[in-house]
Amino acid sequence: MLEKMLGKLAENISEVTTLSTGKSNFITKKDHNGIYVETHSSREKFKNGTKDNPFEHISFDFIEQAWKEFTIARTATANEFIKTRGRSSFLMAMISKLPFVEVVNVDGSMAVKLKEFKTDDLPCEKLDKVIQFLEDVILGTYDPKHLSKQVNADLYKVKSNSRQDLRIIGVLNKNNDINQDVLQLFLQIDNKKQMIQNLVQNHQYFQITLTCLSILKDFSKSEKRRALEELGMLIVRNSMGDNLMVESVAKQRTLNLLTWLEDLQLIDSDWTPIDLNLSGKVQKVETQIREYLLKIANEYLDSRRQEFGGNPLASFIRHDVPNEFGRLSVLNNTNYLVAASAGKGNWTSVPWISILNKEVTNSTQKGYYLVYLFSEDMKRLYLSFAQGVTETSKEDMLRIKQEIRNEIKMEQQVKRDDNIYLGDSNRAKQYATSTAAYIEYDLSKLPSQEEIIHDLSLMIVYYEEFIELKTNQYKPVHGNSMILEEKEFFQNNQELIDHIHSFIKSKGFFYTREEVINLFLSLKTKPFVILSGISGTGKTKIVQWFAESVGATEENGQFTLIPIRPDWNDGSDLLGYVDIKGDFKEGQLTKIIQRAEGNPDLPYFVLLDEMNLARVEHYFSDILSVMESRKWQDGRMVTSNLLSTEVAGSDIKLPTNLYIIGTVNMDETTHPFSKKVLDRANTIEFNRVELSNVSFLEELEEVEPISVSDKKFHSEFLHLKDLYQKNKDLVLKTTSELEFINQSLQLINAHIGYRVRDEICFYLAYNEASDLLDYDQAFDYCILQKILPRVSGSDSRVERLLMGLYRLFTGKEFLEESDDLELDFKAAKYPISAAKVVEMLRRLRDDGFTSFWIS
Numbered sequence: 089m090l091e092k093m094l095g096k097l098a099e100n101i102s103e104v105t106t107l108s109t110g111k112s113n114f115i116t117k118k119d120h121n122g123i124y125v126e127t128h129s130s131r132e133k134f135k136n137g138t139k140d141n142p143f144e145h146i147s148f149d150f151i152e153q154a155w156k157e158f159t160i161a162r163t164a165t166a167n168e169f170i171k172t173r174g175r176s177s178f179l180m181a182m183i184s185k186l187p188f189v190e191v192v193n194v195d196g197s198m199a200v201k202l203k204e205f206k207t208d209d210l211p212c213e214k215l216d217k218v219i220q221f222l223e224d225v226i227l228g229t230y231d232p233k234h235l236s237k238q239v240n241a242d243l244y245k246v247k248s249n250s251r252q253d254l255r256i257i258g259v260l261n262k263n264n265d266i267n268q269d270v271l272q273l274f275l276q277i278d279n280k281k282q283m284i285q286n287l288v289q290n291h292q293y294f295q296i297t298l299t300c301l302s303i304l305k306d307f308s309k310s311e312k313r314r315a316l317e318e319l320g321m322l323i324v325r326n327s328m329g330d331n332l333m334v335e336s337v338a339k340q341r342t343l344n345l346l347t348w349l350e351d352l353q354l355i356d357s358d359w360t361p362i363d364l365n366l367s368g369k370v371q372k373v374e375t376q377i378r379e380y381l382l383k384i385a386n387e388y389l390d391s392r393r394q395e396f397g398g399n400p401l402a403s404f405i406r407h408d409v410p411n412e413f414g415r416l417s418v419l420n421n422t423n424y425l426v427a428a429s430a431g432k433g434n435w436t437s438v439p440w441i442s443i444l445n446k447e448v449t450n451s452t453q454k455g456y457y458l459v460y461l462f463s464e465d466m467k468r469l470y471l472s473f474a475q476g477v478t479e480t481s482k483e484d485m486l487r488i489k490q491e492i493r494n495e496i497k498m499e500q501q502v503k504r505d506d507n508i509y510l511g512d513s514n515r516a517k518q519y520a521t522s523t524a525a526y527i528e529y530d531l532s533k534l535p536s537q538e539e540i541i542h543d544l545s546l547m548i549v550y551y552e553e554f555i556e557l558k559t560n561q562y563k564p565v566h567g568n569s570m571i572l573e574e575k576e577f578f579q580n581n582q583e584l585i586d587h588i589h590s591f592i593k594s595k596g597f598f599y600t601r602e603e604v605i606n607l608f609l610s611l612k613t614k615p616f617v618i619l620s621g622i623s624g625t626g627k628t629k630i631v632q633w634f635a636e637s638v639g640a641t642e643e644n645g646q647f648t649l650i651p652i653r654p655d656w657n658d659g660s661d662l663l664g665y666v667d668i669k670g671d672f673k674e675g676q677l678t679k680i681i682q683r684a685e686g687n688p689d690l691p692y693f694v695l696l697d698e699m700n701l702a703r704v705e706h707y708f709s710d711i712l713s714v715m716e717s718r719k720w721q722d723g724r725m726v727t728s729n730l731l732s733t734e735v736a737g738s739d740i741k742l743p744t745n746l747y748i749i750g751t752v753n754m755d756e757t758t759h760p761f762s763k764k765v766l767d768r769a770n771t772i773e774f775n776r777v778e779l780s781n782v783s784f785l786e787e788l789e790e791v792e793p794i795s796v797s798d799k800k801f802h803s804e805f806l807h808l809k810d811l812y813q814k815n816k817d818l819v820l821k822t823t824s825e826l827e828f829i830n831q832s833l834q835l836i837n838a839h840i841g842y843r844v845r846d847e848i849c850f851y852l853a854y855n856e857a858s859d860l861l862d863y864d865q866a867f868d869y870c871i872l873q874k875i876l877p878r879v880s881g882s883d884s885r886v887e888r889l890l891m892g893l894y895r896l897f898t899g900k901e902f903l904e905e906s907d908d909l910e911l912d913f914k915a916a917k918y919p920i921s922a923a924k925v926v927e928m929l930r931r932l933r934d935d936g937f938t939s940f941w942i943s
Contacts, residue, residue, distance in 0.1 A: 089311055091152045092152075092315075093186065093300065095122075096306075096307075098151060099123070100303065102115055102116075106181050107177070107383075108197075108198045111128070113127055117143070121145075121147050121148065122145055122146050123145070125146055126144075130144065146175060154175075154179040163192065163194065163200075165199040166180065166197070183200045187296045190378055198386070207333055207341065208252055210293060210344065210345055211344040211345055212253055213250050215348045215351045220250075221247060221251065225266070226271070232254070232264040232266065233263075235251060257284055258270055297316060297349065298349070300316065305360045309358060318338075320333050320341060321335060375416060381460070381534065382534060383401075384439060384466075385531045409426075410428050413443070416541065423446055427442050428442070436515065437513045437515055438519055440459050442458070445552070455475070456475045456492070456551075456554070457475075458472070458547050458548065458551055460472075461508075461510055463516075464510060464516055465511065467530070468509075468528060468531060470510070470526045471544065472519075472524075472526040473524045473550060473551060474523045475489065488524070492554055493524055496550050496557075501527060508528070527543050581860065584638075584800060585601065587794060588634055591633060591793065592637065603630075605860045606772060611749075611801055612802070612854050613803065614768070614770065615715070615748060616715060617769055617770050618699075618769045618771045619631070619750070619771075619772050620771055620773050620940075621753075625775060626774065628697060631695045631749050635693040636793050639794060645683050645692075646691065647693045648695070650697065652696055652707075654701045654757070656706070657702065659707055659711070662675045662707060662711070663710070672737055681742065689797050689798055690797065691800075695751065696749070697751055698753060699752055700752045700753075700759045701759075705765065712764070712765065714727050714729075714730045718742075718803075725803070726741065744803070747801065760941070763878060766877045772873055805846075805853065807846065811850065818856060822849050822867070826848065835889045836889055840874070840875060864917055868920045868921050871921040872924055876940050877941075879940060881939075882938070887929065890932070890938075897922040898912045898917070899916070924940070
């Protein structure tokens, strides 16, 4: 009877993935004789005309033959499937789907193996008798540890059976000691059976039984019972020896098992699971966590010799593994985040699977969490209670590690020493140093899935216990996560810049540290920045990676790319509009604004891609105006309404944690910017191209994103008076420099006003406070971004202006034919601006017209 379960399983699934290669087999059709299986290869051959059909028919007789070969071997590689050799990969994958089968590694080959249990895992008595015995224990009638001294021989058998069943549900341990936590819960709950129902669902043999009954739901009661009896005789051994359970014992224990499930309302009167999808706890047994861990161990070293990009194992680790862990009941709630990595852009020496409580951290670079760490040689696996190694100081790491070891009592199997060995690389040593406690596994003898899940559940208990202990050290933020006080991760903005720069570099993109600093300071000065430059220089990518480095991604809604359309002529496409029914239809930007308002402590980045495909003054004017309305109110920065209650149903303002970056190209398809727009933005130019610079790609290291709070980015100044008292010397020095430049700019009426002066002072004050650039270097960027974009024209006044600016920036006269221009730049006070002025002068002489923009 049991052999029919495999065929029934085949009828109920649509896809099976082979164990070694991960190739998909699609079950597209079933009939009375068997199933029809297609692969990508068979479909391609059919399409090319080299195969008559895209499928192969596999009969149920063939499947039953494979079942016989498997059960004889008990642990079977492909070599054990002799009569069914042609389809052994598919059949092994199919067999592995059965809840009582696990995947193991046998001498480097994948194998399927029957799980094994003891008779003590099946109930000895009726449930009512077990509950009665438990109540007698509570009343003190019986002492489980000394039962033989309290009852006569006839009664001892009955009571000892009930005692054994209390072990199944966790009330007693193997030494018959009472689990006081479970006992207290039992005393507090009126519905005793409901409690036992929950306990039963944590027991693997009960889970397997429920899953088997779900597969056999269309069979009769007698067939179901017979199948479960055969299962018991196949996988259950005598608790007092190694022989398999005999039929008479199997019949009695199976009947007890079924009556328990029926009494607990886990199955109906037809012995069909009441929830055919089964609860999360039952699904636990259906996961393939053990198989996934072995797959990584078996394939990682070979995969590391291949290209990282597009590698199937890297994708498997990143996507499939977290999804599989997420099915576990202990992790199946909103508090936990599972992430896994084989590296970012290139292979890491120590792949990992992290389990993070989002109330503590959402990044493996900070806080503490549980993590599976594979040793570099793929021989050992550690389930560790660890800390972020990148953004935690060594002093804090050692302190927290000692706290975990001292404060949390753990089982003997959990080691609390510094003997974890992952390998000799710096990354391996860092991970080892960060580990406070761990369970070590030999990957050649990986324990059963039940034990793996039990160990994880145990570590989660310790993890949550420490979280409870340290609750007062956490600061809540809006949204679904909590972060540590930021000072623990970035002591200053230099460290933040180093992280952002390293993260972008790890993605295979090269920008100088100064370019990253400039973007950071520009955003902090004003939450609107324009990136210009020729196509293909990475304007979009630097924004994307900058945002992702600080935890802002498209997935969590903190980063959004909005492509601009040429037909936009007002703000409705961004902000929304009122339809013919009078209902307000939100625009893309309005949705982002509302998310940002709901999470004021997190930064939100919006990238307007090719923002000058339409006239910026037309579709963006409302946003620019509201941005200028920022003011201080009750110690907070606020703006005027962007949309009113009458239009949108509620007042929509521009949140201070929203940063808008626009990329622009200048060609025949785009529109120029007015001074109104340029006045309100820092215009950063990306035209530096070094095609031969590929050396930085040789030794890239994995860098993970870090969730950073908005206070690192938001503006602290709105008006010059906000910084004047503390930065008086800087303001006076900057204003004096700007006076000289303004005198030249008046020649073409391009001189700056108070807004530009103030924002340049803000930029320089932020820079000085963080000690990022020297004053002249920072002021050079301000000239380039706030002043030179205003200069354009075709007459001699423009030429005189540019030559005067060159003289001001370098201290020398501009000579077109001079061989010393490069030397002039290097010795110049403001070299970047001087080089731009020369570029504009040459364009004026060659084309008769010049501007800041390259087209």
